[in-house]
Amino acid sequence: xxxxxxxxxxxxxxxxxxxxxxxxxxxxxxxxxxxxxxxxxxxxxxxxxxxxxxxxxxxxxxxxxxxxxxxxxxxxxxxxxxxxxxxxxxxxxxxxxxxxxxxxxxxxxxxxxxxxxxxxxxxxxxxxxxxxxxxxxxxxxxxxxxxxxxxxxxxxxxxxxxxxxxxxxxxxxxxxxxxxxxxxxxxxxxxxxxxxxxxxxxxxxxxxxxxxxxxxxxxxxxxxxxxxxxxxxxxxxxxxxxxxxxxxxxxxxxxxxxxxxxxxxxxxxxxxxxxxxxxxxxxxxxxxxxxxxxxxxxxxxxxxxxxxxxxxxxxxxxxxxxxxxxxxxxxxxxxxxxxxxxxxxxxxxxxxxxxxxxxxxxxxxxxxxxxxxxxxxxxxxxxxxxxxxxxxxxxxxxxxxxxxxxxxxxxxxxxxxxxxxxxxxxxxxxxxxxxxxxxxxxxxxxxxxxxxxxxxxxxxxxxxxxxxxxxxxxxxxxxxxxxxxxxxxxxxxxxxxxxxxxxxxxxxx
Numbered sequence: 001x002x003x004x005x006x007x008x009x010x011x012x013x014x015x016x017x018x019x020x021x022x023x024x025x026x027x028x029x030x031x032x033x034x035x036x037x038x039x040x041x042x043x044x045x046x047x048x049x050x051x052x053x054x055x056x057x058x059x060x061x062x063x064x065x066x067x068x069x070x071x072x073x074x075x076x077x078x079x080x081x082x083x084x085x086x087x088x089x090x091x092x093x094x095x096x097x098x099x100x101x102x103x104x105x106x107x108x109x110x111x112x113x114x115x116x117x118x119x120x121x122x123x124x125x126x127x128x129x130x131x132x133x134x135x136x137x138x139x140x141x142x143x144x145x146x147x148x149x150x151x152x153x154x155x156x157x158x159x160x161x162x163x164x165x166x167x168x169x170x171x172x173x174x175x176x177x178x179x180x181x182x183x184x185x186x187x188x189x190x191x192x193x194x195x196x197x198x199x200x201x202x203x204x205x206x207x208x209x210x211x212x213x214x215x216x217x218x219x220x221x222x223x224x225x226x227x228x229x230x231x232x233x234x235x236x237x238x239x240x241x242x243x244x245x246x247x248x249x250x251x252x253x254x255x256x257x258x259x260x261x262x263x264x265x266x267x268x269x270x271x272x273x274x275x276x277x278x279x280x281x282x283x284x285x286x287x288x289x290x291x292x293x294x295x296x297x298x299x300x301x302x303x304x305x306x307x308x309x310x311x312x313x314x315x316x317x318x319x320x321x322x323x324x325x326x327x328x329x330x331x332x333x334x335x336x337x338x339x340x341x342x343x344x345x346x347x348x349x350x351x352x353x354x355x356x357x358x359x360x361x362x363x364x365x366x367x368x369x370x371x372x373x374x375x376x377x378x379x380x381x382x383x384x385x386x387x388x389x390x391x392x393x394x395x396x397x398x399x400x401x402x403x404x405x406x407x408x409x410x411x412x413x414x415x416x417x418x419x420x421x422x423x424x425x426x427x428x429x430x431x432x433x434x435x436x437x438x439x440x441x442x443x444x445x446x447x448x449x450x451x452x453x454x455x456x457x458x459x460x461x462x463x464x465x466x467x468x469x470x471x472x473x474x475x476x477x478x479x480x481x482x483x484x485x486x487x488x489x490x491x492x493x494x495x496x497x498x499x500x501x502x503x504x505x506x507x508x509x
Contacts, residue, residue, distance in 0.1 A: 010236035014188040015130065021125040021181040022086055025174045026116040027151025028158070029058060030410075034292060035159035035303045036167040043167065046102045056222040057106045060114025060118075063407030064215035068207055070121035070400015071259050074393060078126045079189050083182065085118035088176035097172035108171075112260075116401075122401035126189065128387045138384060139325030145380040146317060146324055152284070152375070154314040155290075160307025192395055193219045206259035213244035214404065221415035229419060241282075246508075260397060264390065270398060273386035273459045276337065277405035279450030280344075280378055282413030286443045287348060287371070289417055294354060294436055295364075298429060309364060316372030317379075324380050333381035334458050340377030341451035345373040348444040352437055356429050413446055 008016075033055060041051050073081045089112055096108035131137040162169040221239040226231045234267055252258040265271045288310075295301045295309060327336060347370030353363050387395060387400035418441040 001101060011188055011190075012130075012299075014184065015190065016127070016143065017035075018181050018185040018188055019082075019127060020144050021177065022082070022089075022123050022185075023085070023144060023148040023477070025089070025178055025181070026120055027148045029112060029116065029174060030062075031152050031155030031288070032159040032162075032170050032173075033058070034288070035156060035307065036163045036170045039163055039167040040105070044100070044102045044105065047350045050102050050106070053106045056117075056218075057109040057472065058113040059222065059411055060215060060218045060406065061110045062116045063113075063218045063404065064096045064412055065114055065117035065211060065212065066121060066404040067397075067409060068211050068259065068398045069118035070125070070396040070398075070403070072118065073125050073396035078122045078129070078190060079192055079197075081118050082122035082126065082189070083185055084184050085115045085122065086178060086185065088420035089115035089119060089183060090136030090175055093175040093178060095173060097168045097175070120403045121396055121399035124383065124387070124397035124398070128390075128395045129392045130190070133388065135325070135329055138328040139382050141387075142324030142328060142379075142380045143322070145383045146376065147322055149375045150314060150318040154318070156288070156310045157307040157314055160303040160305075163303050190502075200401055201442055203251070203255050203257055203259040206248060206255060209244050209248035210259060212409070213248060216244065217241045217408065218411050221412050224415050224419070236340070245466040260401070261394065262392065264398065267389050268457065268460065269385040269388050270390065270401070271387040272453055273382045274402055274405040275453045276341075276378070276382050276450050277402050278409030278412075279341075279446050279453070280375075280382065280409070281310070281406040283348065283443045283446040283450070284345060284375065285410035286413045286417035287351070288435055289414055290421065290439050290443070291351070293421065298356065298432060298436075299358070306457040308359065310368060312365060313372035313375065313484040314366045316369065320376040322490070324376070325469055326365060327377075329385060330382065332460070333384050334454065336377045336381045337454045338451075338458060340374045340381070341447060341454055343370045343377070345444060345451060347374060348440060351440050352444075354436065354440075356433065374447075407444075413443070417442055437487070457472050 037051055037054065040046065040054060045202045046054075069085070083283050092108045092111040092115060096105060096112065099105050124141075124144070127140050128137060133143070157171070162173065170383065216237060220234060220241060226236045248260075249262070252260055252262050254458040265274075291310075292306065296303070301309065347367045349362070350370065351367045355363075358364060383402060387398045390398040417439045420442055421435045423435070
């Protein structure tokens with residue numbers, strides 16, 4: 001039994017630092033390349049279509065393989081999968097900074113995305129199986145996810161600084177950091193028992209249909225703008241995506257050892273956290289795209305000026321790292337999200353005030369501050385909710401699901417926002433501003449969806465906190481996560497009541 005006063009050993013702290021470093025690098029790679037794209041195009045003589053794949057290649061590998069990465073961590077061993085993927089990430093980072101061919105650069109970006117698809121769920125599941133639910137896990141996840149949020153926020157700042165020296169440094173920077181994390185991880189991450197494989201077959205057909213569907217979905221939405229949303233290629237691709245996902249659901253309902261046990265979504269917190277992840281990251285990625293174009297194209301800011309413009313949001317997220325665990329313990333994840341999502345809606349809506357000569361202090365800065373508050377409160381809360389009440393044997397699955405939701409949300413909303421900006425933009429400043437306003441309205445609507453889901457969950461849990469079909473510990477109830485009393489009570493629950501002890505026929509849908 002653990003309490004809120006339990007102190008972590010230096011090795012435990014070291015393990016957490018290694019996992020935080022890996023997530024920071026994953027997030028950094030998502031956001032850091034954007035500012036460097038103009039320099040990459042000039043140096044490597046890339047077309048606009050090829051340039052898009054420098055970004056899309058990473059997203060394709062990352063978003064398409066997260067489910068497989070999460071389940072691989074459960075079946076093959078979380079430490080083994082994490083370290084192997086981190087090594088691949090380091091090598092791909094080095095090669096990406098050295099190549100002189102656009103095709104090779106895109107290939108290294110795809111490989112890095114694939115590696116991140118395995119490190120992210122493996123790292124999150126190592127935390128959730130190392131730290132018990134309650135205060136300790138809330139504290140660890142708050143620090144961990146804040147590091148990831150800082151990577152997203154500070155990626156633009158670092159990219160602006162590094163691009164002034166040379167775009168290759170945006171690719172080379174992760175290499176030494178990944179090597180240091182790998183060296184430390186081999187010594188600090190505790191060795192775990194090799195997962196027992198007796199009676200745990202591999203759902204190969206489920207893996208093929210799920211991975212194929214996710215890869216095709218990410219590819220379709222990233223290419224829809226160029227091909228046209230109403231084109232035969234886009235429509236047929238979406239039909240194929242629907243067919244693959246339908247086949248996946250059918251396979252998971254019939255196989256004895258599913259890749260994704262669909263019953264996990266009976267846990268209301270898990271289901272709502274995944275919807276919230278789509279809303280949070282979809283809105284943020286879409287906003288980042290709009291703000292980057294507006295600040296550089298319409299206001300004429302340099303890459304460094306734009307990076308510094310985003311700095312307040314990154315500072316707020318980074319500064320919250322040491323406090324989020326205590327806030328979760330005191331108020332619960334749902335209450336924090338009921339503050340964070342309104343901050344997002346206000347922040348994005350405030351950006352509708354932009355004009356041809358917007359003042360930074362009165363127009364842009366308030367949005368950056370509100371979005372920073374949103375990310376600091378909601379990103380850790382969603383990760384905590386997404387893994388609450390889930391058996392240790394399925395923590396990799398839960399981690400892969402929420403990370404997939406983040407990436408799919410980002411890819412889909414970015415594609416929609418890009419279509420809105422392109423369709424409405426013209427040769428005049430007025431036309432471009434109108435297109436930007438329409439795109440910001442879309443982003444605001446996505447954030448509002450996250451708020452509505454959060455409010456629905458809060459009302460439902462208040463009416464019937466124990467009515468979920470999937471057993472949820474006391475400290476998973478909004479407002480009670482992580483309290484010492486609830487954690488103590490949860491440890492007293494008979495083993496037969498825990499999800500991992502349920503009969504297979506009951507645990508599968």
